[in-house]
Amino acid sequence: MIMEKLKLNIKIFFEGAYLSYVGLFRWLSPSTYLATLIFSPLTQMLFFVLIGTYAQGTDKAYFYVIGNALMNAAMSGIYGVTMSIGGDRWDGTLPYLFGAPANRMTVFLGRAFMHILNGMIGVLTGLLWGWLLFHIDYSAANPWALLLTILVTTFSTSGLGLLMGCIGLITRNVMFVNNTVYFVLLVFSGANLDLATLPSWMRIVSNYLPLTRGIASARLIIAGHSLTEVLPLLIEEFGIGLFFALLGYSLFRWFEITAKKRGTLEVF
Amino acid sequence: MSAIEVINLQREFQTTIGVFNRKKKIVPAVKGISFEIAGGELFGLLGPNGAGKTTSVKMLTTLLIPTGGTAKILGLDIVNDAEAVRPRIGFIFGGERGLYWRLNATDNLRYFASLYYLDPAVSKKRIPYLLEMVGLTDRADEKVEGYSRGMRQRLHIARALLHDPEVLFLDEPTMGLDPVGARELRQTVRNLQDEKKTILLTTHYMFEADALCQRVAVINKGEIVAMDTPSKLKDSVNDLSVVEIEVFGIPPETVEKIKTLSMVENVSVEDRDQLQLLLVHTSKGAEAIPLLISELNGLKLGKVTTREPTLEDAYVRLVGGE
Known part of the structure; x- marks a missing residue:
């Protein structure tokens, strides 16, 4: 009985992950997908890498390439996951979702799954652009350690995305909030600024954000450090992602219970 | 249960x-x-x-x-x-x-x-x-x-x-x-x-x-x-008949005046393209028609019929004409 229930929950997770991705992810047409997940990050990378290397020399190109490639995880994790959670409100499917007996945690986490894969593709594409355009050398990197870093980082940014998606259930202007969060990550995560040069209060903020340790870890791995050396960073990055995901889930449950009490399920 | x-x-x-x-x-x-x-x-x-x-x-x-x-x-x-x-x-x-x-x-x-x-x-x-x-x-x-x-x-x-x-x-x-x-x-x-x-x-x-x-x-x-x-709800309005009068351009004040007639229980108007259908719930049936037509004096009229009440008429009585 327990095994059957577990099997069904796994089915709900994967079926929900795939179908909600197709059903709710509004970038899912070839042209928008390419523009948002490939060309937009490319222009961002060109902008920061060219400015950075102009200011600090071409030997620092790897710093900006890796930082901006990892920012793709945030693009997919925050914007994509928000669409998949908040989309139920826009499509009017929330009453049918909350009127169904499905396990809420399975439904909730399933919404992030495909975006984690998407984020990984985005990061790898970013690294590929770095190799093609700026001749970044990845030969010293342990590929599995790098993949693990990318996976953990996309997970952690998707955790933040799950929280943002729940905010999307209670506000109309979630994209404004998302843009702000994205730019906070751009500044505070160390993607384009050396954290050591930041004022102390900014370093404190960086410590509580996803992406910060993922970017640091990726730079270390590409520089030839081993997985063991970056493992503490990855564990912390995973922990931060989990914290935001659980916070998002709590908000999701709070939203469901409060909406049923107040009658605000379909009210913005 | x-x-x-x-x-x-x-x-x-x-x-x-x-x-x-x-x-x-x-x-x-x-x-x-x-x-x-x-x-x-x-x-x-x-x-x-x-x-x-x-x-x-x-x-x-x-x-x-x-x-x-x-x-x-x-x-x-x-x-x-x-x-x-x-x-x-x-x-x-x-x-x-x-x-x-x-x-x-x-x-x-x-x-x-x-x-x-x-x-x-x-x-x-x-x-x-x-x-x-x-x-x-x-x-x-x-x-x-x-x-x-x-x-x-x-x-x-x-x-x-x-x-x-x-x-x-x-x-x-x-x-x-x-x-x-x-x-x-x-x-x-x-x-x-x-x-x-x-x-x-x-x-x-x-x-x-x-x-x-x-x-x-x-x-x-x-x-x-x-x-x-x-059927029982319809029975509850058995004492009523419905007079339907097709009328062209009935002014709201005429409708209000018909509502005040003692034999009239309820009046509603349905728009039907260029004409309106005046529905009058009354206990007098066909006897009410001459008086109603006199109230509509000067307006162009179409068909005038009476019919048995439907569930809708029972509903209208119950919700007070809303």
């Missing part, structure tokens, strides 16, 4: 008025309704817009917590046993929303089947069966965004039946459908009745309730004002 048992069910909403000097206002939407629905019965809940029909359905489908009273579905409390109620009920709300428009019909049903823990082997057979039942087999692989309103509404029915629930709540299922679509949907509801489903149908189309429901309750301003079989 009744399939649905509702006892003094209430729901209030709190709203705020003003921007800076905000004041809370309590709005009662459902003011203590009670009724029972037997297993396999098709029960209609009729009422004008804002009467409390949808609020009642939302409470019974566990989507809204009542502020007073209780209700049981198949013996399970809608608040305390909500998780046990959900797999045993199906529901649809009128309108086009509530489906994933970017998915096709099959994928929509696949997704909702998983939300109801439907065994994959069962859903593999059940989805084609339901699509056939609602007449969407030929369009099953097309995205829902390309569907007509009627097709979406029929897909909603299929979605609600995925887990073969014992109790169904259909909230204004024919709202906004064209006559053909509405007729097809009513036939689908009749088929469900043949399968012995317990159905609570809300509508403000009287002929629909008359044609489908075994019993109806009329709800107005959050209260049930009558509950009986459609």
Whole structure:
């Protein structure tokens, strides 16, 4: 009985992950997908890498390439996951979702799954652009350690995305909030600024954000450090992602219970 | 045991008025309704817009917590046993929303089947069966965004039946459908009745309730004002006749004047393209016609007829002409 229930929950997770991705992810047409997940990050990378290397020399190109490639995880994790959670409100499917007996945690986490894969593709594409355009050398990197870093980082940014998606259930202007969060990550995560040069209060903020340790870890791995050396960073990055995901889930449950009490399920 | 048992069910909403000097206002939407629905019965809940029909359905489908009273579905409390109620009920709300428009019909049903823990082997057979039942087999692989309103509404029915629930709540299922679509949907509801489903149908189309429901309750301003079989409700207006007069360009003050006549119980006006149909509820029958025509002196008139009252006329009397 327990095994059957577990099997069904796994089915709900994967079926929900795939179908909600197709059903709710509004970038899912070839042209928008390419523009948002490939060309937009490319222009961002060109902008920061060219400015950075102009200011600090071409030997620092790897710093900006890796930082901006990892920012793709945030693009997919925050914007994509928000669409998949908040989309139920826009499509009017929330009453049918909350009127169904499905396990809420399975439904909730399933919404992030495909975006984690998407984020990984985005990061790898970013690294590929770095190799093609700026001749970044990845030969010293342990590929599995790098993949693990990318996976953990996309997970952690998707955790933040799950929280943002729940905010999307209670506000109309979630994209404004998302843009702000994205730019906070751009500044505070160390993607384009050396954290050591930041004022102390900014370093404190960086410590509580996803992406910060993922970017640091990726730079270390590409520089030839081993997985063991970056493992503490990855564990912390995973922990931060989990914290935001659980916070998002709590908000999701709070939203469901409060909406049923107040009658605000379909009210913005 | 009744399939649905509702006892003094209430729901209030709190709203705020003003921007800076905000004041809370309590709005009662459902003011203590009670009724029972037997297993396999098709029960209609009729009422004008804002009467409390949808609020009642939302409470019974566990989507809204009542502020007073209780209700049981198949013996399970809608608040305390909500998780046990959900797999045993199906529901649809009128309108086009509530489906994933970017998915096709099959994928929509696949997704909702998983939300109801439907065994994959069962859903593999059940989805084609339901699509056939609602007449969407030929369009099953097309995205829902390309569907007509009627097709979406029929897909909603299929979605609600995925887990073969014992109790169904259909909230204004024919709202906004064209006559053909509405007729097809009513036939689908009749088929469900043949399968012995317990159905609570809300509508403000009287002929629909008359044609489908075994019993109806009329709800107005959050209260049930009558509950009986459609034929008995019609009997309650046996003392009335309805005079229908086709008239071109009737001014509102004339309608108000007719309302004040002692033999007139109720007056309504329906727009019919270039003319209006004046409906007068009166106890005098054909005898009232000369007086009514004299009140309409100077206006161009069409056909004048009298007829027996319908369920709609009973409804109009019950809700006070709203």
